[in-house]
Amino acid sequence: MGNFPLVLNQINKSFNDGDKSIKILKDLSFSVKKGELAAVIGPSGSGKSTFLSIAGALLTPDDGNIFINGKDVSGLSDFQKADVRLHSIGYIFQTSNLVPYLKVEEQLGLVLKMANHNTEEKSDHVRILLISVGMEHRSSHYPHQLSGGEKQRVAIARAFANDPDIILADEPTASLDSNRSAAITGLISRIVKKKNKAGIIVTHDEGVLPFCDRIYAMQDGQLLEQTTKRGTNNESVQ
Amino acid sequence: MEMFSLSFKEMRFFKVRYLLISFILFFIAALVFIINGLANGLSMDNASSFKTMDAEAFFISSDAELRLDRSNIEIGKTQIESSSAKIQPAAIQMASLKGDDNQKLDVTFLAINPGSYLEPIAIEGEALNGNNSMVVDSSLKNEGLKIGDVLEDERTGAIFKVSGFAEHQTYSHTPVVFISLDFWSGLTNGKVSFLALQEKDQLIQDKITKAADGIWAEKEKVISGIPGYEAEQNSLFMMLSFLIVIAVFVLAAFFYIMTIQKKGQMGILKAIGAKTGFLIKSTLAQVLMLTVISIGAAIGFTWLAGLLLPPNIPFVFDIVQIIKYAAILCMVSLFGSLISSINIIKADPIQAMGRVE
Ligand SMILES: Nc1ncnc2c1ncn2[C@@H]1O[C@H](COP(=O)(O)OP(=O)(O)OP(=O)(O)O)[C@@H](O)[C@H]1O
Numbered sequence: 001m002g003n004f005p006l007v008l009n010q011i012n013k014s015f016n017d018g019d020k021s022i023k024i025l026k027d028l029s030f031s032v033k034k035g036e037l038a039a040v041i042g043p044s045g046s047g048k049s050t051f052l053s054i055a056g057a058l059l060t061p062d063d064g065n066i067f068i069n070g071k072d073v074s075g076l077s078d079f080q081k082a083d084v085r086l087h088s089i090g091y092i093f094q095t096s097n098l099v100p101y102l103k104v105e106e107q108l109g110l111v112l113k114m115a116n117h118n119t120e121e122k123s124d125h126v127r128i129l130l131i132s133v134g135m136e137h138r139s140s141h142y143p144h145q146l147s148g149g150e151k152q153r154v155a156i157a158r159a160f161a162n163d164p165d166i167i168l169a170d171e172p173t174a175s176l177d178s179n180r181s182a183a184i185t186g187l188i189s190r191i192v193k194k195k196n197k198a199g200i201i202v203t204h205d206e207g208v209l210p211f212c213d214r215i216y217a218m219q220d221g222q223l224l225e226q227t228t229k230r231g232t233n234n235e236s237v238q
Numbered sequence: 239m240e241m242f243s244l245s246f247k248e249m250r251f252f253k254v255r256y257l258l259i260s261f262i263l264f265f266i267a268a269l270v271f272i273i274n275g276l277a278n279g280l281s282m283d284n285a286s287s288f289k290t291m292d293a294e295a296f297f298i299s300s301d302a303e304l305r306l307d308r309s310n311i312e313i314g315k316t317q318i319e320s321s322s323a324k325i326q327p328a329a330i331q332m333a334s335l336k337g338d339d340n341q342k343l344d345v346t347f348l349a350i351n352p353g354s355y356l357e358p359i360a361i362e363g364e365a366l367n368g369n370n371s372m373v374v375d376s377s378l379k380n381e382g383l384k385i386g387d388v389l390e391d392e393r394t395g396a397i398f399k400v401s402g403f404a405e406h407q408t409y410s411h412t413p414v415v416f417i418s419l420d421f422w423s424g425l426t427n428g429k430v431s432f433l434a435l436q437e438k439d440q441l442i443q444d445k446i447t448k449a450a451d452g453i454w455a456e457k458e459k460v461i462s463g464i465p466g467y468e469a470e471q472n473s474l475f476m477m478l479s480f481l482i483v484i485a486v487f488v489l490a491a492f493f494y495i496m497t498i499q500k501k502g503q504m505g506i507l508k509a510i511g512a513k514t515g516f517l518i519k520s521t522l523a524q525v526l527m528l529t530v531i532s533i534g535a536a537i538g539f540t541w542l543a544g545l546l547l548p549p550n551i552p553f554v555f556d557i558v559q560i561i562k563y564a565a566i567l568c569m570v571s572l573f574g575s576l577i578s579s580i581n582i583i584k585a586d587p588i589q590a591m592g593r594v595e
């Protein structure tokens with residue numbers, strides 16, 4: 001289990017739709033390895049975001065277990081889950097979801113401060129992170145002064161700020177054109193590899209797949225690995 | 239500390255929004271404080287003589303309905319003198335004084351024992367001396383009265399001579415004229431309106447109650463029995479209460495709308511690991527900063543207003559009462575923001591995932 005920061009075991013999740021309940025995830029089991037970026041594809045409404053929310057301790061499954069760094073988080077309180085999210089998980093959302101009133105460096109500073117990192121090493125750490133996403137020259141800009149791609153870079157830096165073991169990205173490139181999309185996915189993939197993180201990226205964008213190590217499709221409430229694409233994918237990366 | 243810094247950065251960014259709410263808070267607070275100052279001013283203008291009097295309780299007729307000018311105590315002089323120096327008899331009477339130029343002045347006679355603690359300190363001229371001397375409220379200087387002037391009491395025809403001026407001596411919005419009780423008794427068959435007691439003392443009080451017909455009333459009761467006093471204070475207090483109720487609704491509504499707008503933001507912050515408690519504390523810290531700054535400015539403004547108001551508008555800046563109202567307003571705005579914390583609790587971190595802003 002040590003090599004698998006995220007393990008989902010027999011997850012079920014239904015939503016009530018009027019008087020009948022619809023089962024979105026059925027006995028879903030899934031795990032992701034350190035240093036690996038997994039892609040999740042599937043039709044709209046198939047449950048990809050639901051899966052990612054459960055994996056990210058944002059949503060509680062009806063039954064099943066989620067192990068984050070070997071620790072079962074299914075039974076934790078909201079307060080404890082917030083802590084798990086703060087320390088072990090980095091999120092990259094479809095829209096960058098930056099805090100509008102914080103400057104770029106403060107976006108990262110906030111998550112560091114919430115995790116009680118000491119101030120001395122913090123500013124260095126923020127600078128290094130911003131350099132790694134190529135945004136250090138924008139460190140005192142507000143989000144509204146940045147382009148879509150730039151915002152997403154800051155969001156990536158923020159996701160990695162607390163050095164989490166798991167990176168979850170839900171359609172991070174949906175609002176970008178294909179060139180930027182490739183650049184952003186390349187960036188996520190590079191940092192995941194370099195820092196030896198476990199990454200999951202949900203996407204509709206075919207252009208994202210070459211950067212991923214494994215590709216899963218959401219089908220009938222389960223994640224099935226697409227072996228055929230995996231081969232071509234591995235070749236294109238190497 | 240971090241919660242203050244987060245809310246400070248938010249206010250720095252949304253300057254106009256927060257300036258607006260600070261102004262609303264400032265104006266409400268300033269209005270509350272100024273009305274309080276006017277109420278104090280009116281109360282001083284009405285009853286300063288009894289507000290500044292060094293007495294804690296008064297013995298008055300039980301049928302006088304707390305009005306000193308209707309009270310009449312039947313008690314022997316020796317009985318008073320034998321009980322305590324803290325007991326002082328006094329007579330009060332509305333009167334009209336006429337000067338040599340036929341100018342008429344409406345005043346209130348307060349007949350006391352010269353040299354007792356009931357006699358005010360003259361800031362100009364001398365204390366009571368001789369039978370027909372009088373120490374008068376300094377507002378009469380504005381009517382052209384000078385030391386040594388001689389006036390006639392219309393009712394009794396007695397002649398009085400101004401020996402000194404004292405500050406803050408009014409009763410029912412008329413200037414008080416202090417005269418000698420012995421002299422006054424000679425003109426009015428020894429009438430005593432009330433007894434004053436310097437410090438409350440159950441033994442003395444019981445003794446007096448046995449010796450004469452009447453009841454003991456505390457100073458505040460007697461002051462509110464002064465004609466017009468209650469009506470003035472109540473209407474101003476009414477205004478104050480309505481203002482505070484309005485403040486509750488305005489501030490609660492304002493903070494509620496503000497947090498509704500921030501709900502999405504709060505969801506995102508929760509998704510990246512912020513705890514609900516931290517977000518609530520941070521919002522409260524923000525409201526506290528706004529409130530303290532706005533109310534502080536309003537206190538300063540009220541103080542300035544007190545200095546700049548023309549002297550014919552009585553205004554008293556009472557810092558103790560103002561701090562009391564400031565604390566109430568602080569509570570009101572914290573309460574308003576606490577209600578809106580429901581929005582923060584309800585903000586769902588899930589909103590951030592898989593949804594477009
Ligand atoms: N809170 C909810 N209440 C009811 N139904 C929900 C809720 N959240 C999601 N669903 C339903 O669950 C299904 C899966 O939703 P989900 O957002 O996971 O899809 P998705 O695969 O991410 O789709 P997309 O590719 O369009 O983002 C949808 O049919 C959706 O309507």
Ligand SMILES: [Mg+2]
Nearest residue numbers: 048049050592
């Ligand atoms: Mg989705």
